[in-house]
Amino acid sequence: MKFWAIMALCLTAVSLACGGGGSHKSSMLPIAASSSNVQPIVVNSGPAGNYANGLFTSVTLCVPATSNCQTIDGILVDTGSFGLRILSSAGGGALNLSLPQQKASNGNVGECALFVSGYTWGSVNTADVMIAGEEASNVPVQVIDPTFATVPSACKSAGVPENDSLQALGANGILGIGPFAADCGGACAQTGSSNPGMYYGCAGSACQIAAVPVPQQVQNPVALFPSDNNGVIIQLPALTASAAILNGSMIFGIGTQSNNSLGQAKVFPVNSSGEFTTTFKGQTYPAFVDSGSNALFFLNTNTTGMSTCSNSSGFYCPSSTQNLSAVTSSGSPSQTINFSIANAETLFSNRGDFVFENLGGPNPGTFDWGLPFFFGRSVFTAIEARSTPAGTGPFWAY
Amino acid sequence: MIAALAAVCSLPGFAVLGEDVSSVQTDRAYINATMRVMPAQNYTVHELRSAAGVVVREYASASGRIFAVAWQGPTLPDMKQLLGSYFEEFQSAAQAQTRPGGHSPLIVQHPGLVVELGGHMRSFVGRAYLSDQMPSEVSNEEIR
Numbered sequence: 001m002k003f004w005a006i007m008a009l010c011l012t013a014v015s016l017a018c019g020g021g022g023s024h025k026s027s028m029l030p031i032a033a034s035s036s037n038v039q040p041i042v043v044n045s046g047p048a049g050n051y052a053n054g055l056f057t058s059v060t061l062c063v064p065a066t067s068n069c070q071t072i073d074g075i076l077v078d079t080g081s082f083g084l085r086i087l088s089s090a091g092g093g094a095l096n097l098s099l100p101q102q103k104a105s106n107g108n109v110g111e112c113a114l115f116v117s118g119y120t121w122g123s124v125n126t127a128d129v130m131i132a133g134e135e136a137s138n139v140p141v142q143v144i145d146p147t148f149a150t151v152p153s154a155c156k157s158a159g160v161p162e163n164d165s166l167q168a169l170g171a172n173g174i175l176g177i178g179p180f181a182a183d184c185g186g187a188c189a190q191t192g193s194s195n196p197g198m199y200y201g202c203a204g205s206a207c208q209i210a211a212v213p214v215p216q217q218v219q220n221p222v223a224l225f226p227s228d229n230n231g232v233i234i235q236l237p238a239l240t241a242s243a244a245i246l247n248g249s250m251i252f253g254i255g256t257q258s259n260n261s262l263g264q265a266k267v268f269p270v271n272s273s274g275e276f277t278t279t280f281k282g283q284t285y286p287a288f289v290d291s292g293s294n295a296l297f298f299l300n301t302n303t304t305g306m307s308t309c310s311n312s313s314g315f316y317c318p319s320s321t322q323n324l325s326a327v328t329s330s331g332s333p334s335q336t337i338n339f340s341i342a343n344a345e346t347l348f349s350n351r352g353d354f355v356f357e358n359l360g361g362p363n364p365g366t367f368d369w370g371l372p373f374f375f376g377r378s379v380f381t382a383i384e385a386r387s388t389p390a391g392t393g394p395f396w397a398y
Numbered sequence: 399m400i401a402a403l404a405a406v407c408s409l410p411g412f413a414v415l416g417e418d419v420s421s422v423q424t425d426r427a428y429i430n431a432t433m434r435v436m437p438a439q440n441y442t443v444h445e446l447r448s449a450a451g452v453v454v455r456e457y458a459s460a461s462g463r464i465f466a467v468a469w470q471g472p473t474l475p476d477m478k479q480l481l482g483s484y485f486e487e488f489q490s491a492a493q494a495q496t497r498p499g500g501h502s503p504l505i506v507q508h509p510g511l512v513v514e515l516g517g518h519m520r521s522f523v524g525r526a527y528l529s530d531q532m533p534s535e536v537s538n539e540e541i542r
Contacts, residue, residue: 114473
């Protein structure tokens with residue numbers, strides 16, 4: 001966290017980081033006009049005030065079939081996960097509704113949701129979820145709550161940090177709108193050793209792994225909207241180097257209304273792991289598109305020639321801005337992506353800036369097209385098994 | 399309590415970074431995993447697949463010491479068992495670098511120990527290696 005707080009004044013870095021960056025991207029996209037399927041989104045420092053490249057929106061939750069509702073902002077918009085997770089007031093979040101608890105045969109349903117750099121622990125509850133003019137009823141959501149039962153040892157033995165506080169999460173919740181409808185799928189509905197151990201039944205404070213049917217797992221709310229439920233578009237304007245704030249739109253549905261047609265976007269089918277491929281310097285790697293990753297995370301120093309930062313091994317710190325190119329593909333459709341990586345420590349020295357076009361970092365053997373990829377593009381995420389004018393999901397298109 | 403123990407024992411578990419290759423066999427005896435051995439030029443790769451679909455590859459030097467592990471699957475392997483005596487070093491380094499950014503890779507680079515976690519929900523990937531015990535001809539890019 002301290003790393004994010006260190007942003008000394010250094011305006012010259014803006015022009016440094018700008019060298020070669022941005023030129024490949026077109027001017028601002030037209031931002032969709034306000035409509036019942038359009039939700040404002042913003043890249044800013046988030047509710048904890050220290051998030052770099054965090055894409056946020058607000059979500060309204062209601063106790064099912066009542067007018068007992070609460071609108072919560074500072075929710076991270078994440079195409080790299082599936083399902084809505086809300087930080088409880090016990091975790092320092094804003095949620096103060098009492099939502100009905102989901103039950104399993106062995107008690108209250110709890111969940112250990114693994115993310116790469118941390119896990120969220122809490123109960124599974126149901127809520128009516130409203131975003132823009134869309135409403136999904138009885139959606140299973142995770143209420144992130146460090147005081148819910150006892151965190152199972154199997155959850156802790158992943159070794160990654162517990163992200164059950166506002167400081168650790170940097171958000172009031174996560175809106176997972178990736179290409180799948182449920183966060184786990186069939187594996188978590190099975191009993192025995194093939195169950196990956198994401199869901200628990202908790203009697204009192206003691207929790208044991210539980211088999212939870214797919215429809216009762218935490219759901220991507222978009223998939224439960226009565227219409228505009230086949231996917232989502234993230235639209236953000238182009239950016240040169242860095243900024244304090246960047247406004248955009250999240251549009252629900254693909255080809256369902258006049259404001260969400262695919263147009264000239266190329267379609268890239270996604271495999272069962274939620275991935276396609278990216279070729280860099282002649283080698284092909286697994287890849288994914290993730291608005292919840294705050295940089296372009298790819299490969300390592302050996303492969304890219306860029307060293308990591310001395311005070312954070314999670315970002316690249318090249319001595320000068322590197323102009324790079326890679327090809328995203330999924331079978332025959334392919335597209336060259338030009339991008340630049342600047343020195344992260346120099347970027348973070350721009351006090352007051354929280355949006356960075358050229359932020360990059362390492363990632364073992366993988367290409368993670370994080371938030372900077374979305375700047376200057378309309379990125380479509382189609383949900384599994386849902387039909388669109390360009391075929392059935394899951395796919396990305398841009 | 400008995401049920402809780404049974405659940406723990408049925409979780410995928412693997413051999414241990416920095417220990418002898420015989421620990422691969424020991425683990426295989428009580429976890430539900432299949433294994434195949436792939437001899438490479440300077441080392442042997444033991445590949446295990448758990449019932450939950452997590453594939454772990456363990457890299458053993460000619461002297462039989464496991465100098466690296468790599469994993470891939472719909473969830474993380476039991477890192478505590480996989481990293482053995484290095485788990486606490488990894489865990490405390492991971493906690494120390496807590497920062498907002500829920501899906502950024504987690505990279506620990508210590509003298510002698512490198513751990514890299516990447517991927518996303520439903521698909522995790524990573525590797526850990528003892529940089530001062532890697533055979534000199536082996537590149538860290540081969541660990542995957």
